[in-house]
Amino acid sequence: MNEFLYQASIYLAAAVIAVPLSARLGLGSVLGYLAAGIAIGPVLGLVGAETESLQHVAEFGVVMMLFLIGLELEPRALWDMRDKLLGLGGLQVGLSTVAIAAVAFYTGQPWSVSLAVGLTLSLSSTAIVLQTLSEKGLMQTNGGRATFSVLLTQDIAVIPILAFLPLLALPASIHIEDDGSIQRASDAAHGADHHAALSLVEGLPGWAVTLVTIGAVAFVVLAGIYLTRPLFRFIHATRLREMYTALALMIVVGISFLMTLVGLSPALGAFLAGVVLASSEFRHEMESDLEPFKGLLLGLFFITVGAGIDVGYFFADPFDLIGLALLVILAKGIILFIVGRAFNLRGRDHWLFTLGLAQAGEFGFVLLAFSTQQNVIPPGLSQKLLMIIALTMLITPLLFILYDLLSRFARDSKPQIEPDQIDERGPVIIAGIGRFGQIVNRLVQASGFKTVVLDHDIETIQLMRRFGVKGFLGDPTRPELLRAAGIEKATVLVVAMDDYKQVTRLVGYARRQRPDLHIIARARDRNHVYELYQAGANDIIREMFDASLRAGRYVLENIGLSEYEAAQAEQTFYHHDRASVRELAELWIPGMPTAENKKYIERARKLQKDLETALLELAEEHAKKSA
Structure with a gap:
């Protein structure tokens, strides 16, 4: 108990000091959370081995955020957004994947590994970007709506990506070590049996993993339609206010656990459930119950990202890692700039779209863990990619500061029209x-x-x-x-x-x-x-x-x-x-x-x-x- 209270005090104190200071300086809360994590982790060493396990808990902040976003989007609204989802979002994911995969292939990676790396780094940070857009009041601008459309496409794209990655796996008899050497699975299988107990897809062939994944998604959708409403009516009859909160948490946690069992992102399962429940009469009740948990857990997630940075690994070759992170941002930024211009984004909206989505995102952590488990990406490369993703997320608040500077000189995206000739007078x-x-x-x-x-x-x-x-x-x-x-x-x-x-x-x-x-x-x-x-x-x-x-x-x-x-x-x-x-x-x-x-x-x-x-x-x- 003493250890828990000590760690909780450290995390809370770091957030209370760093976040208001960052907000007062105009840097936003996300950079404050990340700085707090770096301070108590790599710099002062006040937190340690528990950071990784705590990050798994904090990821529920992202899960809840996607669930709440889904509650705001009825299926009809998604259908109305189909042009932006398939156009803006589809082009961004597709072109970013091809560009990053080409660079990875050029550096000597096999085509399957290169494609997996491209898919992983093509996704942006939903948590950081949406939080920053909300804080800056940019969500309702043209650039904000375009950015949200791409993020939504990326979140949805995680489902087919996770279903597709097992098809890129090396043969089951081959295992790649950190040093690149090849080892037979029989030599490395001694420590792997414990994974099967918590997975429904462990050991299945690629086609079977795909079927199980589709079945899990279908179950989430059908349960959202036919099971949740009777449950809420049952809880409503008890007249116990805290049971609403318990049920809302049970829905999110239960869906997350199911998605984890089939190797899918818990956030995507929660998003689908939110969309299904968007027309429910209990929608606003769930929003009010989960909103406080979402804010606290998202902050904790950003702190653990900062605290989890391996300073030793970083300082072993900092220029290489920073250069690769900037290369990812530059490659995605160029693609976003081109896609935004093709969809008629102009001025500050164009810069918001380009700079806001140029980083890699938290779903990259999920995809890397899954790819390593499925023997798609070697563990050594996976560790390097984890550091690159974390660095791009740390750089993101600076990109928004750059946007603020550029937007002062950028013209509005509205067309410049000459004033009318006034041909009337009146009192x-x-x-x-x-x-x-x-x-x-x-x-x-x-x-x-x-x-x-x-x-x-x-x-x-x-x-x-x-x-x-x-x-x-x-x-x-x-x-x-x-x-x-x-x-x-x-x-x-x-x-x-x-x-x-x-x-x-x-x-x-x-x-x-x-x-x-x-x-x-x-x-x-x-x-x-x-x-x-x-x-x-x-x-x-x-x-x-x-x-x-x-x-x-x-x-x-x-x-x-x-x-x-x-x-x-x-x-x-x-x-x-x-x-x-x-x-x-x-x-x-x-x-x-x-x-x-x-x-x-x-x-x-x-x-x-x-x-x-x-x-x-x-x-x-x-x-x-x-x-």
């Missing part, structure tokens, strides 16, 4: 026709007044035109576009763009050009309101203020107030807050933290007490009328 100019501006435009036009709509997003403009609303493409902050829209003669300017910095800049410019223009601006928050007042806006609407105020009125109506009383309280709050914001804007100092502005805080407290007094007086007035 109202609306800059920005997103969710906010659309409602303003509809109300004003429906009331019989003409508007001139400006927006820099071609897709938004085209969508509005399908509904009969004419808009003009261009950057509303450009002076020449505003002049073409008639800023000199307009009565009202509505600034409704998403980017709050552009909103402030446009308000300031318009006020300098037209002191008499009435400017209505969209604000992100209270501080932005103060900035807009100082820039010269007349009316300022906070994005969430009116909706939140209405929600508060509904709360009052359902805890005892009448509709009239709740409406009166809402109006009192509205007028008080409107006056308070204007008053506090005079005390707000740009760049100074609110907590350090004593005059602002004192006045804000006084205004809050005034509001409470006003609402209490209103309540007493209603009470007297009711009496």
Whole structure:
């Protein structure tokens, strides 16, 4: 017990120190976990032989992540993604395999070994890439979606790869030693019998291994369809919350064990089960139960990758290993660049796709272990490949840092289109026709007044035109576009763009050009309101203020107030807050933290007490009328 507590304290302390520090430096949590592992393993020697066994436990983080991804993808969604899966993903895996296998064959490896090496290194790190994309908010970009499609293809491809690898095995009578010498299996079989007890495919010919593998996958799919729902209904009847968590864990662990028995990746089995259960009514329950386990185990997995690096083996020939790791990244990067360009990825999306997938991945560890067990890849070469995979994974966070630098200079992937020629004028100019501006435009036009709509997003403009609303493409902050829209003669300017910095800049410019223009601006928050007042806006609407105020009125109506009383309280709050914001804007100092502005805080407290007094007086007035 003492040894366990000591090791747990070391791992947790390393994560708590390294990960927040890495995140604060903008390096991401993955690099922090890897650095923590290197620090407590190869550098300080605080952890040792237990790292390898602990990594097998931590791999359940990857398994759970694939299961949760599968829960988000219904079979219909997978079918809709078939073009990217077969096109982007299929080309990447195929071309990377051929290129890496050709290099391995050129160095003197047999064609079967070369092909196995190519298949192993063609796969990227699902764990690192998806974690980084989520942290950086890049998942919903074009590059992020393309990257996810390739990762999904790779995850699915592990099934046929694992089924195919036994067909590349050397004859059962031959065993390759670390030094490359050939030995008869009878001489090396003494220590191998213990594997058969935990394998359903040990000793089977290649065709039989393939059949057993397909049968295991079919069982997972059928069990997901016909067995899990009755189990969840049975658990639901017990009304025991912890049993949901136990069942979700049992599903993932059970599938992982079955996949291990047939030599498949546990993560892929979990992914298939997740896809099958994506339409289940218990989907969200499973997501909430497994999410905490996924985060902790993924972090532990990255720590064990760093801690498991063999420093002695690395320093025996560091330049060779680093060179080979960089060669793998370069070869995959070139292929990804070509594939991305063929599928019309441009700018920062193209760089994200190229740099994000250039590493080898955690599935390579699984494929190497399986290939060594099946006598496909020699143990000595397998150890070298393990080090290369680990190095490429360590380099991956640096590739994302390189992406951040390149994306500052890269153009957006959207086509560059010249601004429209504005041939209409109106009393109202609306800059920005997103969710906010659309409602303003509809109300004003429906009331019989003409508007001139400006927006820099071609897709938004085209969508509005399908509904009969004419808009003009261009950057509303450009002076020449505003002049073409008639800023000199307009009565009202509505600034409704998403980017709050552009909103402030446009308000300031318009006020300098037209002191008499009435400017209505969209604000992100209270501080932005103060900035807009100082820039010269007349009316300022906070994005969430009116909706939140209405929600508060509904709360009052359902805890005892009448509709009239709740409406009166809402109006009192509205007028008080409107006056308070204007008053506090005079005390707000740009760049100074609110907590350090004593005059602002004192006045804000006084205004809050005034509001409470006003609402209490209103309540007493209603009470007297009711009496």
